[in-house]
Structure formats: structure tokens, C-alpha cells
Amino acid sequence: MRIFFIGTVEFSKRSLEKLIDINANVVGVATKTKSSFNADFADIVKVCKENDLNYKSIANINSAECINWIRSLKPDVIFCFGWSNLLKKEILNLAPLGVVGYHPTELPKNRGRHPIIWALVLGLKNTASTFFFMKEGADDGDILSQKKVSISWDDDAQKLYDKLSTVALTQIETFHEELKSKTYTRTPQDHSIANLWRKRxxxxxxxxxxxxxxxxxxxxxxxAKPYIGAHIEKEGKDIMVWKSKVGNNYNRNIEPGKVIQIVDSHIEVKTGNASIWLINHEFSNLPKPNEYL
Structure with a gap:
């Protein structure tokens, strides 16, 4: 089975390395050598060079030049794992088995943008690692493989990213063989229960x-990393905060935003219902107790 691979983030790199490990026939790779858009960007050119893979750095995946190149490689299937630009119909219909995409949510729930970020921000207890056949809509194609993934209270973005990646790599090994032997199944999504997460x-x-x-x-x-970080706006500047811990100051007479105490550069701040400890932050000068943030 001839595979054309598209990707430019850390998950793309891990997926390509997995395909190489299982001796998959990767006939071409479209990637980027830099990206100002993807916080988890990874340069996979080195992987391509080390494994003698045919690759190109692509500015416009939908250009006639790129489409003709992919077509000339005669792929049976296209894997698109980590690409910020939409694929147009011509690419989606190019390979006989179609284009397999990836979305780390329990589709049809939570289609759309920033899935790991929103899952944590919204306090979800579970998500999923989902591979699906791409169509022109947003994450709405038939599901090829889906595995649920639990979200722990101490999971941050990197931990959840790694957890999802670990599950996804086992799925790739399984459905690669299923696609190769044409024993795979397609499960249509129930669009009536779908929702779409917006751009952050x-x-x-x-x-x-x-x-x-x-x-x-x-x-x-x-x-948290690998993403951009939450921030406090103070004196016209953004101060990034990377890690926190829920506090237990329930004094209703203290207003939200007031610094309660500072211990070893950890800052306890009153919140709407209790307090929060700012553990890892980028304050160049620590605020003082009773100051407001």
C-alpha cells in the first residue's frame, strides 16, 4: 500500500516515525520547514532525510504543482496528520482509499479548532483519539478508528498531547494493516449530536x-506548553502563567484578584470562589501582598 504523508507538527513527526518503524511504504511527504501558526511545529525534514524519503516543503498544499506531484506518486491512501490548511476536493479524491485525517476528540462531538486546549479549558473528563476519512466539511467524515482517552486532573496540555499520541500510534499500526488488507470499516458520524469548537x-x-x-x-x-500560555494583563504587559494549583482561601471578605501571600515565588491570589496559587509564571518583579492583579 502506497502512502503519501502530510504533516508539520510534533504529532506528525511521531506518526511518520511510527510508519517507518512498521515498514509502511511511504512514497512521499509534504511538510513545512517553518511555521508561525503551529505552536507544536516540528521539522520532519530530518526524519525524511535519514530514511531516504521523497519529500517537499510545501507553501500551498492545494497548488497545481503539489497536486501533480502527489498524483505522480500514485498513492493508495493519503495520511494528513497535523496540517493547518484545508485540503481541497482534488486532493481528497486523489487516492483510491481517500485521505485519513486525525482529530483528538470524541467525534462527532467537539469538531473544530484547538481540541486539546478546549478539552482542558472546559474541564472535560474524557476525550478520544480519532482517525477519520476527510471530506470538505470540518472533521465530519466517516470514522476509521476511535479510542477513548481519560483526562486526569493533573494533565496539562503537554501531558494530554503525549497521552493522545501514545494511543494514536497504536491505532496507526492497527488500521495500517486493515487498510492494506481492505478489512477496515467506516462508521458514519451522527451529525445530529455534533458541535463545532471555534478558533481561540x-x-x-x-x-x-x-x-x-x-x-x-x-x-x-x-x-500550557507546547501552546502559547495563559496570561495576566498588568500595567500594559502580558505576564505568562504556565502552572497553578487550586488554593483553599474561602474568605468571602477578600476581593478577587488580591494577592494573599507569596511563598518561595509562588503567588496565592483570591478568586471568585476561593484562591489560586501561581506556581510557574513570568513575573520579573513579584507583586506584593494586598496588591491587585
Missing amino acids: GKNDGRIDFRMSSEAIYNLIRGL
Whole structure:
């Protein structure tokens, strides 16, 4: 089975390495050598060179030049794991088995943008690792493989990213053989229960201490590395916060945003319902107790 591979993030790199490990026949790779869009960007050119794979750095995946190149390689299937641009119909219909995409949610639930971030910010207890046959819609094609993944209270973005990746790599090994032997199944999505997550904006990452401690904790862990980070706006500057812990100061007479105490550079701040400890942050000068953030 001839596979054409498209990807440009850390998960793409791990997936390509998995395909190489299982001796899959990867006939071509489309990637990028840099990206200002993907926080988890990974340069997979080195992997291609080390394994003598035919690759190109692509600015426009839907260009006639790129489409003609893919067509010339005669792929049976295209794997698109980690690509920010939509694939147009011509590519989606190019390979006999179609294009397999990846979305780390329990499709048809939670289609759309920033799936790992939103799952943590919203405090979900479970998500899923889902491979599906891509169509022109957003994450709405038939499901090829889906495995549920639990989200622990101490999972941040990197931990959940790694957890999902580990599950996904086992799925790749299984459905690669199923596609190769044509024993795979396609499960149509129930569009009546689908929802679409929107693109995250800068204001979505701003910490508002009127929020509950749990909501602030979820926001911080959801935007932790490899992503952009949650931030506090102070004196016209954005101060990033990477890790926090829910506190237990329930004094209703203290206003949200007030610094309660500082211990070893850890800052306890009053929230809408309790308090939050800012554990890993980028304050160049620590605030003082009773100061407001």
C-alpha cells in the first residue's frame, strides 16, 4: 500500500516515525520547514532525510504543482496528520482509499479548532483519539478508528498531547494493516449530536480572577506548553502563567484578584470562589501582598 504523508507538527513527526518503524511504504511527504501558526511545529525534514524519503516543503498544499506531484506518486491512501490548511476536493479524491485525517476528540462531538486546549479549558473528563476519512466539511467524515482517552486532573496540555499520541500510534499500526488488507470499516458520524469548537483568541487566554479557581486552573493547564500560555494583563504587559494549583482561601471578605501571600515565588491570589496559587509564571518583579492583579 502506497502512502503519501502530510504533516508539520510534533504529532506528525511521531506518526511518520511510527510508519517507518512498521515498514509502511511511504512514497512521499509534504511538510513545512517553518511555521508561525503551529505552536507544536516540528521539522520532519530530518526524519525524511535519514530514511531516504521523497519529500517537499510545501507553501500551498492545494497548488497545481503539489497536486501533480502527489498524483505522480500514485498513492493508495493519503495520511494528513497535523496540517493547518484545508485540503481541497482534488486532493481528497486523489487516492483510491481517500485521505485519513486525525482529530483528538470524541467525534462527532467537539469538531473544530484547538481540541486539546478546549478539552482542558472546559474541564472535560474524557476525550478520544480519532482517525477519520476527510471530506470538505470540518472533521465530519466517516470514522476509521476511535479510542477513548481519560483526562486526569493533573494533565496539562503537554501531558494530554503525549497521552493522545501514545494511543494514536497504536491505532496507526492497527488500521495500517486493515487498510492494506481492505478489512477496515467506516462508521458514519451522527451529525445530529455534533458541535463545532471555534478558533481561540487572545482574550480566551486572559486570566480573570473573578473566575472560579477551578476555571482558572483549567485555563492555565489548557494553554500550557507546547501552546502559547495563559496570561495576566498588568500595567500594559502580558505576564505568562504556565502552572497553578487550586488554593483553599474561602474568605468571602477578600476581593478577587488580591494577592494573599507569596511563598518561595509562588503567588496565592483570591478568586471568585476561593484562591489560586501561581506556581510557574513570568513575573520579573513579584507583586506584593494586598496588591491587585
